Amino acid sequence: MALAVPMALLDESVSWRDLAIRSIASSIIDAPTVRRHKLSNTEISNQNYVLVRVMLENGVEGYGEAATLGGPRWAEESVESIKSAIDVYLAPVLIGRHAASFEENALRLSKAASRNNAAKAAIEAAMFDAVGKSLGLPVTTLLGGAVRSSFSIIWALASGDAGQEIEEAQAKIERREHRRFKIKIGFAEPSVDIQRLRKIRTALGSDVEIIVDVNQGWSEATAMRWMPAFADLGVSLIEQPLPAAQIEQLGRIAARTSIPIMVDEAVFTSAEIIRAGQAGSGSVISLKLVKSGGLLELKRAAAVAGAVGMELYGGCLLESGIGAAAHLAVFSTLPKLEWGTEQFGPKILANDLVLEGPTFRDFEVHLAQGPGLGIVLDEERIKHMTRTGN
Ligand SMILES: O=C(O)C[C@H]1C=CC(=O)O1
Numbered sequence: 001m002a003l004a005v006p007m008a009l010l011d012e013s014v015s016w017r018d019l020a021i022r023s024i025a026s027s028i029i030d031a032p033t034v035r036r037h038k039l040s041n042t043e044i045s046n047q048n049y050v051l052v053r054v055m056l057e058n059g060v061e062g063y064g065e066a067a068t069l070g071g072p073r074w075a076e077e078s079v080e081s082i083k084s085a086i087d088v089y090l091a092p093v094l095i096g097r098h099a100a101s102f103e104e105n106a107l108r109l110s111k112a113a114s115r116n117n118a119a120k121a122a123i124e125a126a127m128f129d130a131v132g133k134s135l136g137l138p139v140t141t142l143l144g145g146a147v148r149s150s151f152s153i154i155w156a157l158a159s160g161d162a163g164q165e166i167e168e169a170q171a172k173i174e175r176r177e178h179r180r181f182k183i184k185i186g187f188a189e190p191s192v193d194i195q196r197l198r199k200i201r202t203a204l205g206s207d208v209e210i211i212v213d214v215n216q217g218w219s220e221a222t223a224m225r226w227m228p229a230f231a232d233l234g235v236s237l238i239e240q241p242l243p244a245a246q247i248e249q250l251g252r253i254a255a256r257t258s259i260p261i262m263v264d265e266a267v268f269t270s271a272e273i274i275r276a277g278q279a280g281s282g283s284v285i286s287l288k289l290v291k292s293g294g295l296l297e298l299k300r301a302a303a304v305a306g307a308v309g310m311e312l313y314g315g316c317l318l319e320s321g322i323g324a325a326a327h328l329a330v331f332s333t334l335p336k337l338e339w340g341t342e343q344f345g346p347k348i349l350a351n352d353l354v355l356e357g358p359t360f361r362d363f364e365v366h367l368a369q370g371p372g373l374g375i376v377l378d379e380e381r382i383k384h385m386t387r388t389g390n
């Protein structure tokens with residue numbers, strides 16, 4: 001099939017050849033976190049990413065990042081599987097192709113490998129970054145234009161130690177960084193989680209927003225028994241209480257609770273979003289690049305979710321400033337984003353991977369500025385954190 005030349009390239013200063021993909025390189029990064037982060041099914045004190053570098057014929061390099069959480073635990077992809085999917089199956093189908101043919105490139109990626117969403121999203125983010133930098137345009141412009149440049153930003157409390165979590169939350173409020181909190185639960189009995197939450201609620205007061213993420217840790221029976229106690233503590237949202245596959249069961253508990261349910265691990269594809277919508281499984285959806293498999297697909301997921309009546313929440317998988325910039329670029333173009341975002345990942349890292357990227361102030365995260373994703377990598381730090389020997 002002949003490749004169409006995008007209109008922007010009729011500007012003779014950037015030729016078709018300039019935007020051809022010369023190389024795609026991937027590397028594994030192990031980045032320590034400032035503290036232990038616990039989920040119902042795993043815990044980390046090191047975040048693992050695959051950093052993707054797409055080099056164009058004009059010498060411009062774009063960056064993307066695939067995040068994981070606890071190896072192949074949060075989802076089936078691990079940094080090792082992502083790197084080999086990119087190197088062996090995905091990169092080869094894009095070399096020499098036009099980087100700005102985003103839809104066609106996404107089709108080629110989906111023909112080369114099914115799912116592998118984190119890997120595909122990282123490559124697509126890097127292509128957007130490289131093309132944006134080449135054209136002198138922010139990625140948001142390539143995605144249809146931003147309707148917001150800053151977002152209300154949620155922080156996750158996840159050490160499991162109420163005293164530590166209260167101190168951490170109070171410091172975040174004091175520094176005007178966060179006043180909305182998502183608390184990870186489900187690694188202890190609900191009665192223990194309730195005690196922990198009660199301490200946090202008492203210390204922080206009733207004005208502070210509290211969301212809980214169970215990460216699939218409960219059964220339907222446990223949820224039915226304990227959700228009223230969480231409602232009494234003023235929890236505003238319960239994320240993924242049941243195992244991902246239990247869409248109908250989730251629908252049954254959603255119908256019985258006064259707390260909105262957010263679907264996370266249960267919905268990756270648009271078809272899954274529609275199924276969840278039909279089953280009434282949740283009234284809010286967490287949007288993530290590792291689930292959608294690309295920036296354009298995330299926009300479609302948001303539209304489908306909106307059409308089945310779900311409100312939108314800008315999710316994360318503890319991305320660094322690289323992945324956060326890509327998420328915020330897409331989130332900024334969504335007509336609605338009712339719940340703001342939890343793209344706090346750069347702040348959970350002992351050292352972020354970027355020198356310039358999204359910034360955090362006044363309880364908001366602000367879009368990175370400049371062409372492409374607006375990020376500048378901290379190459380020195382990245383060199384230290386790059387895994388060698390693979
Ligand atoms: O939402 C998840 O399940 C994954 C992740 C995002 C924030 C956090 O604390 O954990």
Ligand SMILES: [Mn+2]
Pocket residue numbers: 213215239240264265286
């Ligand atoms: Mn979640």
